[in-house]
Amino acid sequence: MxxxxxxxxxxxxxxxxxxxxxxxxxxxxxxxxxxxxxxxxxxxxxxxxxxxxxxxxxxxxxxxxxxxxxxxxxxxxxxxxxxGFCCLGGAKLDYGAMVKRYGLAETRRFFQIQIESVDLVTGFCADKGIDADLTGSGEIILAHKPGRLAGLRAEQAQFRDLFGLDCPLLDRQALAARGLAAADFHGGLLIPPGVGLHPxxxxxxxxxxxxxxxxxxxxxxxxxxxxxxxxxxxxxxxxxxxxxxxxxxxxxxxxxxxxxxxxxxxxLPVLSNILVTRPLSPAEQAEQGWTDTTMCADSRRLLHYFRLLPDGRFLFGGRGAVSGSAAAAQRGLRRLRRDFEHHFPAWTGVETEYSWRGLVCLTxxxxxxxxxxxxxxxxxxxxxxxxxxxxxxxxxxxxxxxxxxxxxxxxxxxxxxxxxxxxxxxxxxxxxxxxxxxxxxxxxxxx
The missing domain is CATH 3.50.50.60 (FAD/NAD(P)-binding domain)
Known part of the structure; x- marks a missing residue:
């Protein structure tokens, strides 16, 4: 094959x-x-x-x-x-399982190079004069169900105990105060390293x-x-x-x-879909309560990832179909649009100006x-x-x-x-x- x-x-x-x-x-x-x-x-x-x-x-x-x-x-x-999520990542294996498989010292080495990698990208852009539209600071994982807050607390403790990284847990009021108000998110874990960029x-x-x-x-x-x-x-x-x-x-x-x-x-290549809206006016952003450019993802296993771009457009991504055909791509885009409107109901009438798909890679x-x-x-x-x-x-x-x-x-x-x-x-x-x-x-x- x-x-x-x-x-x-x-x-x-x-x-x-x-x-x-x-x-x-x-x-x-x-x-x-x-x-x-x-x-x-x-x-x-x-x-x-x-x-x-x-x-x-x-x-x-x-x-x-x-x-x-x-x-x-x-x-x-x-x-x-x-x-354009320049943040911690690279593996899907849980850190607890990683410690069991590779040991604590090697897991910490792996975690440290993730932090260094973010600095390498931002430093390279500065050294070479690349205007890559760097925005925001850190990434927030949002609990899409009340029960997922316990998982975020466990993840917070894991970051602290294994790696000495302080990751604040934000309730719904704290998220709204930051300009991150959306429907059906019940809190979020802020993971500090990271910036959004123009890929x-x-x-x-x-x-x-x-x-x-x-x-x-x-x-x-x-x-x-x-x-x-x-x-x-x-x-x-x-x-x-x-x-x-x-x-x-x-x-x-x-x-x-x-x-x-x-x-x-x-x-194992896996499809992911992305849509980007037209620019949202300051009034439209305020109506939804989402005015911050911090990178966000939800706590789903089949996660969504999203962020407000520097020109006011909104990017929303999620998993794609299994077949890869054009018809499947259109069905995937419709599903992605429904999920977007569910979490951001004030933007239900906002047009999607761009959409595309691509392959990520697993082992x-x-x-x-x-x-x-x-x-x-x-x-x-x-x-x-x-x-x-x-x-x-x-x-x-x-x-x-x-x-x-x-x-x-x-x-x-x-x-x-x-x-x-x-x-x-x-x-x-x-x-x-x-x-x-x-x-x-x-x-x-x-x-």
Whole structure:
């Protein structure tokens, strides 16, 4: 199985139709297709956050000769279509379970690099002069049922006891006082690290910096095969071959298993949908009581995530369908719109101006992977479980260090370096997902 979803999700010649595309300045650097045979020390597959960060790090810190091949345009995948949540995350595994599996010290190392990752992104934007529309401070998890408040209190204690992080618990009155009043939220847990940002402005700033540093970026150059040759690898694209001693795979949920067999059966791409409204006037914001730009998500297992954007638009996202077809996408958008209107009834008549969808990426152990694959010279960093905006800043740099030989696997938290396992009966991954959606949806409804 090369693609889990409908082919339309992988059509790199079709515009995403996102608000980010409509509002980001174009990338004013050339990214031509690979039109002839070429060679380099390190080849990177994927011009998203991970691939460009790794490439830039290898050039700036090692002076390496690096080329990036991208099936579409830089940022066409998840890096250009996410919700812009630059905050803690990267794994879906509960921290208690993580401690049992990897130990307290390694779990704390993993948590610390999440905090560092947020600082890496904001610091990079400041250093490179990237105006990525940074807004808000921290993320708030909102209890969508009264019974979920107990879970937030337990999470608050976990952050404090395991990591020494103080996360205030806000009641409904405190949320409203902050300008975060919505229907059927019963309190919220404020997790301090994090900012909202414009994903495509950040991505294009990263691409610009990489190209200016000497990274060769080839767009519209899908890799159809990775072949082992004497002295390294050959990446096959429609118009040319790229020879390299080492290869980094940074394709995340858009990995194509036919051309990347090292990842076959090891990843679970999952669809997420986003809508963005027209700009809301100050009066409309005040009518709903939502005037703050803090990033928010609810306590559902099939969560919604949302935030007020700097120009007054409202972004609201949630899970997508299982099939990936155009008809399923429309049904998913209608469901997302109903959920949006349920929580923000004052905005029921506000138009949706943009909507799109994309793939996030999970692994069977529910943690990211950064490191060497089973074949010598082949590396990957991927699977951020829907929260890779910040974590990719660490992952790309860490992988560059491993490729260059500056650091080994032991320098990374154990959470990241465990071998990437295959899903049992991998051809049933979508069936697993459909079953999980049914169970989680029932639990979310019951509270």
């Amino acid at each position: 090369t693609r889990l979803y409908h082919d339309s999700l992988y059509d790199r010649n079709t515009a995403i139709g996102s608000y980010w595309e409509a509002s980001a300045p174009p990338l004013d650097r050339a990214t031509p297709p690979l039109a002839a045979d070429a060679s380099c020390e390190v080849a990177v597959i994927g011009a998203g956050y991970t691939g460009l960060t790794a490439a830039l790090s290898l050039v700036e810190e090692e002076g390496a000769d690096v080329a990036v091949v991208e099936a579409g345009t830089p940022g066409w995948g998840a890096s250009g279509r996410n919700g 495509l402005k950040y991505l294009r700033g990263l691409a610009r910096a990489a190209i200016d540093a000497g990274v060769k970026v080839y767009g519209q150059s899908p890799v159809t095969a990775v072949e082992r040759r004497a002295g390294g690898f050959v990446l096959v694209t429609p118009q040319g071959l790229l020879k390299a001693r080492k290869v980094i795979i940074a394709t995340n949920g858009y990995s194509e298993e036919a051309s990347l067999p090292a990842l076959s059966g090891r990843l 069977q152990p529910l943690v990211p992977f950064v490191g060497a694959l089973e074949e010598e010279g082949l590396y990957a960093a991927l699977a951020y479980h829907g929260n890779g905006v910040s974590f990719t800043a660490y992952a790309g740099r860490a992988l560059a260090g491993m490729v260059a030989g500056r650091q080994g696997a032991a320098d990374l938290p154990a959470v990241l370096r465990a071998p990437l396992p295959r899903f049992p009966l991998a051809f049933l991954r979508k069936a697993y997902l459909a079953g999980a959606y049914g169970v989680y949806g029932l639990k979310d409804a019951l509270g």
